[in-house]
Amino acid sequence: MDNLITAEDVVSVITEAKCKTGCFCPYCRCEMIIKYGKYNGIQRYRCKKCKKTFSAMSFTPMNKTHYIKKWPLFIECMILGYSLRKSAKILGVTWVTLFYWRHKILNNLKHKNVKSFKKIVEIHDIYFAYSEKGSREIAKRKPRKRGYIHKSFGKDDSSVCVINVKDSEGGTLSKVTCLGIVNKRKIEKVIGKYIDKGNILCTREWREYKNFARIRGMKYYPISNKDMNSLYNIKRIKKYTNKLKVWISRFCGVASKYLDNYLAWYKLLDYIKFICNKKNITNMIIDSCSYVENDTFESLRRSKFVI
Ligand SMILES: [Zn+2]
Numbered sequence: 001m002d003n004l005i006t007a008e009d010v011v012s013v014i015t016e017a018k019c020k021t022g023c024f025c026p027y028c029r030c031e032m033i034i035k036y037g038k039y040n041g042i043q044r045y046r047c048k049k050c051k052k053t054f055s056a057m058s059f060t061p062m063n064k065t066h067y068i069k070k071w072p073l074f075i076e077c078m079i080l081g082y083s084l085r086k087s088a089k090i091l092g093v094t095w096v097t098l099f100y101w102r103h104k105i106l107n108n109l110k111h112k113n114v115k116s117f118k119k120i121v122e123i124h125d126i127y128f129a130y131s132e133k134g135s136r137e138i139a140k141r142k143p144r145k146r147g148y149i150h151k152s153f154g155k156d157d158s159s160v161c162v163i164n165v166k167d168s169e170g171g172t173l174s175k176v177t178c179l180g181i182v183n184k185r186k187i188e189k190v191i192g193k194y195i196d197k198g199n200i201l202c203t204r205e206w207r208e209y210k211n212f213a214r215i216r217g218m219k220y221y222p223i224s225n226k227d228m229n230s231l232y233n234i235k236r237i238k239k240y241t242n243k244l245k246v247w248i249s250r251f252c253g254v255a256s257k258y259l260d261n262y263l264a265w266y267k268l269l270d271y272i273k274f275i276c277n278k279k280n281i282t283n284m285i286i287d288s289c290s291y292v293e294n295d296t297f298e299s300l301r302r303s304k305f306v307i
Helices: 007-019 068-079 084-091 095-109 184-194 207-216 235-251 256-271 278-288 297-301
Strands: 033-039 042-047 053-055 120-129 159-167 172-179 200-204 219-223
Touching (some): 007 068, 007 278, 068 095, 095 256, 095 297, 120 184, 120 235, 159 184, 184 207, 200 207, 207 219
Antiparallel strands (some): 120 159
8 A cells, every 4th residue: 555645744734734823832822932853753842931842743633643654544544444454454553543543533523514504405314223332331231233223213212313414515414413213403403503594405204304494494395205306305315324324334333422433434535535645635634633632542432422
């Protein structure tokens, strides 16, 4: 596997992306900073006001990693959708370390969302079995089936509802919404801030969508199978969710607490059309470093499923 971009490229694109909003101390936001030697080949800076030192990598998933040279290749593996074991072989790093890297990156990617939906908004809810995969403290119960639940519309709390949305211009959202079947309150919570009266809502036939559209004063089209070829349909979002279900099955069940991370991963792959090139790797690195990162291995492992 070829390295499409180098560690030096990574440092320079992140420095450039960060300096776009001004070069300042990440601790106190003071702009009086001076160069303060190099560590691991990366330029460090010192704040004249609070005296703290930092680099462009501080507060990014790559902070304090000994393997910065391997990150671009790992991002390539993620775009190609490789398993942790396959990536571990390519990179010569343990898969446990890579699991941690994966979620540090995805925890940041999931913050990137559409600003608002345009024109026709197609929505489709799908359900996954609730899973505590990997947990050492599974509650007293029999192990459950993992993965996507076919044709079971989450009648009880053992299934996790995921709402998926695509608008006329390709704007996409895919998010864990609730346990059990979706209702208008949950729909409002997840997509409410991205839509307005000008949008036209298309969903499967389900009264809660109808109620939601009525309350928000939006045009609404419930779509049955026979309507799939009409002007208003849910073809694109169903194509998206069908491919998502196939893609996610490679992980043999995902712990529900990490499901949002995998949804953000798939959303990004869909956006870049699964193309692994220099531009897409660079953009994924910038996106994964655009939010404050404080996760540790323990905080990720001990995190809980919250909705
Ligand atoms: Zn400072």
